Amino acid sequence: MDPHVIELPRKIVVGKKVIRDVGKVCRELGISENALVLTGTNTERFARDMEKKLGMNYQENVVREASSSEAERIGKSAEGFDVVLCVGGGKVIDVGKLVSFRLSLPFVSVPTAPSHDGIASERVSIKNGDAKHSLACRPPIAIVADIGIMKKAPYRLIASGCADIISNRTAVNDWRLGKHKGEYFSEFAVDLSLHASEIVIRSANLIRKRKERGIRNLVEAIITSGISMSMAKSSRPASGAEHMFSHALDMMGSTALHGEQCGIGSIIMSYLQGDDWESIRDVLRSVGAPTTLREIGVSEETALEALLKARKIRKRYTILDHIRLDRRKAVEALRVTGVSGN
Numbered sequence: 371m372d373p374h375v376i377e378l379p380r381k382i383v384v385g386k387k388v389i390r391d392v393g394k395v396c397r398e399l400g401i402s403e404n405a406l407v408l409t410g411t412n413t414e415r416f417a418r419d420m421e422k423k424l425g426m427n428y429q430e431n432v433v434r435e436a437s438s439s440e441a442e443r444i445g446k447s448a449e450g451f452d453v454v455l456c457v458g459g460g461k462v463i464d465v466g467k468l469v470s471f472r473l474s475l476p477f478v479s480v481p482t483a484p485s486h487d488g489i490a491s492e493r494v495s496i497k498n499g500d501a502k503h504s505l506a507c508r509p510p511i512a513i514v515a516d517i518g519i520m521k522k523a524p525y526r527l528i529a530s531g532c533a534d535i536i537s538n539r540t541a542v543n544d545w546r547l548g549k550h551k552g553e554y555f556s557e558f559a560v561d562l563s564l565h566a567s568e569i570v571i572r573s574a575n576l577i578r579k580r581k582e583r584g585i586r587n588l589v590e591a592i593i594t595s596g597i598s599m600s601m602a603k604s605s606r607p608a609s610g611a612e613h614m615f616s617h618a619l620d621m622m623g624s625t626a627l628h629g630e631q632c633g634i635g636s637i638i639m640s641y642l643q644g645d646d647w648e649s650i651r652d653v654l655r656s657v658g659a660p661t662t663l664r665e666i667g668v669s670e671e672t673a674l675e676a677l678l679k680a681r682k683i684r685k686r687y688t689i690l691d692h693i694r695l696d697r698r699k700a701v702e703a704l705r706v707t708g709v710s711g712n
């Protein structure tokens with residue numbers, strides 16, 4: 371067997387007001403000089419809060435879009451830094467991860483919303499021209515998750531984060547299919563991934579009420595899901611056909627959130643996998659995530675096209691190959707599960 375190398379974050383801090391501890395966390399990791407701070411237009415105020423107690427030189431940059439060219443623009447003017455600190459949502463963290471990877475710098479993830487598992491993983495989902503790509507970079511050296519900030523994130527982002535993790539179940543089912551085709555498989559990464567989704571399912575009520583315990587459980591589940599991908603050195607434990615469906619929708623111009631699309635994709639894939647799709651639909655409902663196309667502003671025709679396109683998004687054996695999904699089966703899946711709303 372080939373050596374399997376695993377890279378993981380070295381420090382994970384979850385708690386209230388911990389955004390003020392980012393400087394301290396960096397010093398504990400031997401980083402104390404110059405920081406490149408990346409943030410977004412809606413998250414600048416959180417970056418300010420962090421900077422007050424940073425105790426390092428820093429330069430702040432606002433990320434405008436999650437694209438490869440944006441990462442290039444920021445990377446070009448970035449010289450003499452020891453670390454990239456990303457304070458924001460998925461877009462900021464994706465761009466920061468790519469910038470730090472290209473500059474061979476460590477990056478610290480300071481998420482402001484628990485909207486998907488990219489905040490803790492080594493994966494980047496980024497636009498290059500019109501297409502969206504999923505790239506392998508490196509996991510954050512540290513994650514500082516301030517529960518006080520994340521608790522106040524728009525609820526839609528929180529529900530979307532739940533849906534992204536709930537969809538791990540269908541991703542794992544697909545990975546098992548890949549295993550039978552001789553693909554690398556890790557039972558340990560699977561356990562972590564499913565454990566993350568179980569935590570979200572068990573905490574649905576607390577999350578819906580924005581209780582601190584619920585948000586903390588969601589954040590820890592998101593981090594665990596990210597770690598499962600680092601363990602596997604692949605997004606396999608948390609990304610199957612439901613994610614390919616989401617990527618296909620992105621390419622077709624959908625503006626719904628990543629987790630929202632993956633959640634709906636997960637209902638469909640669970641049905642196609644012959645699994646308990648009703649329980650996935652019910653738990654999505656209980657966290658307040660969308661379960662129909664109408665809720666995410668996608669037509670049945672677009673969803674059908676995305677389902678048929680999903681297989682070709684990447685070379686990854688899933689239920690879509692296993693059953694050779696055709697238009698008739700796709701229509702049936704949308705209708706039986708109620709996703710199409712008919």
Ligand SMILES: [Zn+2]
Nearest residue numbers: 486487534632
């Ligand atoms: Zn995802």
